[in-house]
Amino acid sequence: MIGNIRQQASGWLVNVAIAMTALRTNLMRSILTTLGVMIGVFAVTLAVAVGSGAQVSVMQSINALGSNMALIFPQPDTGEGGRRSFDRGRLTMRDARAIEKQISGIDDIAPQLRSNIQLIVAGRNASTNAVGTTPGYGKVSNLVAENGRFISDADVRSAARVVVLGPTVARKLFGDFDPVGETIRINRAPFTVIGITESKGSSFGNDNDDIALMPISTMRQRFSGDSLAGPDDLQMLFVGFQDGISLPDAKREMTKLLRERYRVRGKDINPFTIRTTEEFMKESAQVTGIFQIVLVAIASISLLVGGIGIMNIMLVSVTERTREIGLRMALGAKRSDIRNQFLVEAAVLCVIGGAMGLILAIAGGTALTVYADFPVPIGVGVGVGAIIFSAFIGLLFGGYPAVRASRLSPIEALRTE
Amino acid sequence: MALVETQDLVKKYELGGETVRAVDGVSLSIERGEYVAIMGASGSGKSTFMNMIGCLDIPTSGIVRIDGIATSDRDGDALAELRNQKIGFVFQQFNLLARTTALDNVAVPLIYAGLGTEARREKAKAKLEEMGLGDRLDHSPAKLSGGQQQRVAIARALVTDPVILLADEPTGALDSKTSEDIMQIFESLNEQGITIIVVTHEAEIADHAKRRIEFRDGKVIEDVAVNNRQKVSS
Numbered sequence: 001m002i003g004n005i006r007q008q009a010s011g012w013l014v015n016v017a018i019a020m021t022a023l024r025t026n027l028m029r030s031i032l033t034t035l036g037v038m039i040g041v042f043a044v045t046l047a048v049a050v051g052s053g054a055q056v057s058v059m060q061s062i063n064a065l066g067s068n069m070a071l072i073f074p075q076p077d078t079g080e081g082g083r084r085s086f087d088r089g090r091l092t093m094r095d096a097r098a099i100e101k102q103i104s105g106i107d108d109i110a111p112q113l114r115s116n117i118q119l120i121v122a123g124r125n126a127s128t129n130a131v132g133t134t135p136g137y138g139k140v141s142n143l144v145a146e147n148g149r150f151i152s153d154a155d156v157r158s159a160a161r162v163v164v165l166g167p168t169v170a171r172k173l174f175g176d177f178d179p180v181g182e183t184i185r186i187n188r189a190p191f192t193v194i195g196i197t198e199s200k201g202s203s204f205g206n207d208n209d210d211i212a213l214m215p216i217s218t219m220r221q222r223f224s225g226d227s228l229a230g231p232d233d234l235q236m237l238f239v240g241f242q243d244g245i246s247l248p249d250a251k252r253e254m255t256k257l258l259r260e261r262y263r264v265r266g267k268d269i270n271p272f273t274i275r276t277t278e279e280f281m282k283e284s285a286q287v288t289g290i291f292q293i294v295l296v297a298i299a300s301i302s303l304l305v306g307g308i309g310i311m312n313i314m315l316v317s318v319t320e321r322t323r324e325i326g327l328r329m330a331l332g333a334k335r336s337d338i339r340n341q342f343l344v345e346a347a348v349l350c351v352i353g354g355a356m357g358l359i360l361a362i363a364g365g366t367a368l369t370v371y372a373d374f375p376v377p378i379g380v381g382v383g384v385g386a387i388i389f390s391a392f393i394g395l396l397f398g399g400y401p402a403v404r405a406s407r408l409s410p411i412e413a414l415r416t417e
Numbered sequence: 418m419a420l421v422e423t424q425d426l427v428k429k430y431e432l433g434g435e436t437v438r439a440v441d442g443v444s445l446s447i448e449r450g451e452y453v454a455i456m457g458a459s460g461s462g463k464s465t466f467m468n469m470i471g472c473l474d475i476p477t478s479g480i481v482r483i484d485g486i487a488t489s490d491r492d493g494d495a496l497a498e499l500r501n502q503k504i505g506f507v508f509q510q511f512n513l514l515a516r517t518t519a520l521d522n523v524a525v526p527l528i529y530a531g532l533g534t535e536a537r538r539e540k541a542k543a544k545l546e547e548m549g550l551g552d553r554l555d556h557s558p559a560k561l562s563g564g565q566q567q568r569v570a571i572a573r574a575l576v577t578d579p580v581i582l583l584a585d586e587p588t589g590a591l592d593s594k595t596s597e598d599i600m601q602i603f604e605s606l607n608e609q610g611i612t613i614i615v616v617t618h619e620a621e622i623a624d625h626a627k628r629r630i631e632f633r634d635g636k637v638i639e640d641v642a643v644n645n646r647q648k649v650s651s
Binding site: 324336 | 494506516577
């Protein structure tokens, strides 16, 4: 048994040796054929890597939001269809307090108002997205003050004119100078900078650091008076949950609570929308999955062309070596021996091409990561997969020429000049 | 039991709408240890006949038995095995693999016999040494003379220890001096008990054999024992 396996292994090694000799004999042709597979494997490998890179970066973006969180908007949820009983969305501070009190497993909540603001200091100005919120915001969205402090409950109670800046805004206004304690003007009112947030990078092409945070009470008084219908309205509510809490369950409970509060009946549309980070992740995974499939499909076309090149050259090789095939048959080669010889030759061509394509893809991926700041992970799995896939391409496209070689009649093959 | 036996062997070809009977009802038997020359003009059917007893070509009708085995009962793979184990081929154009050393050329049949690398090298080396090419193991055919190449081919034919050596015009591409060397080798192989069947159109080559079979138009027209070795060999 072991002897038999060793014999078979040695048989395959012989085929590899025969293949190498044959490929060296037509070196230029072999290189050009290999090039086709190389480009194909390069394209497919890079497409796979870019796709999974996109997935990674999307997940990072969602994690930057806060990992176990629900977002509630005052927008009628038209997703399910049904009768629309409200002309506009509803979400108030009282709803937020009710949720905090009645739903279990909540870590913290962060009611929000948002507005675009102008910041001016010493002749420099910047416009940014301001968020009026409560101390809970820091906890829910994993945001900490790297320098100075975050908004406090006292700030919220007194509607203090304080602001926490994101690193991008701080850099625009103050350069490298530490702005904590400085006074800036926001829409003509003086504000004290109390802190700078830690950098959170960017998600979906948005700079997460281009932000200014202030107490929600301050925001309500100064910037969003007319855009809201009621004095207690919110534009968004983050609800952070403790680890291990089931988000779908929590969403169901919150929906039930809010429906009761707004007396939504039966199939009527809710005046609010609840989304969880879990849903975002699922949707994004779907989108990036489709993106990846499209990329790989396009790249596969080049691999297909490479494979056709392999088939073409193998047919030429079989034709050129008809006499050799006849001789081998005369010397005792079975059909399977001849078939395997040419299959191995095609696979060797493809694996060499695949290995070169893989190296190229690793180089391309590294370049993308370094210069475009886009993660392109080519793991061991992708590498091994690329090589195995190349061998498979060889067997697939080398199959027909190999079978054709194996079906030659020994005497006719021998007579070929 | 005869080593090679044919009964009413027929091979027909369709050529330009006409049926050519290349071999037309040949029945003969060759015993173990014989040295047979098959003669005839080109187109006489001698090569076709040899291809059929070499299991390279399939008869239209009739029977070929090699060492008691009827080839018509066998499929392609079984015939490949039969060729590998019982028959050694020597061709006019040597048919050595280019860019492949003498040693590796000789080892080719042993690959298909399923031997491991070491065993193959050992046996191939021994056969090449028997052929006086012990110092040419790593030479590719391009670096060998015609006579040396044919000796490599003979070593290859013999490496699986077959019972029959089939040679199709083995000296057709060689000068007369070298041809003589090859014939000497055949004679000594025959003395060692190997059955040799040589296809040739040269009388001097046929004269080395012990039996001469002459083909014309696909039929045997003469089948005689010869004994004139003294005259030819020096």
